[in-house]
Amino acid sequence: MTGEEFSGPPGPKLMRLVYFVGAGVACTVAINKWREFESKSMIQQQQQQKQGVKVVADIPNSSDSVAIHKALK
Numbered sequence: 508m509t510g511e512e513f514s515g516p517p518g519p520k521l522m523r524l525v526y527f528v529g530a531g532v533a534c535t536v537a538i539n540k541w542r543e544f545e546s547k548s549m550i551q552q553q554q555q556q557k558q559g560v561k562v563v564a565d566i567p568n569s570s571d572s573v574a575i576h577k578a579l580k
């Protein structure tokens with residue numbers, strides 16, 4: 508034997524190749540979906556942080572917060 512595999516007719520080799528390529532495609536699709544999910548999650552977090560900063564910036568301008576701030580002094 509020279510290290511080559513004896514498998515008989517070419518059918519099983521072709522099926523293994525098809526399975527291998529199919530597994531590669533499935534993994535690629537899964538990785539792309541995961542990256543898309545992660546990027547959407549990061550975008551949502553950034554938007555929430557921007558809204559959170561906006562809300563914090565609005566608090567000192569409201570009359571209630573000014574009254575609370577004066578009461579605390």
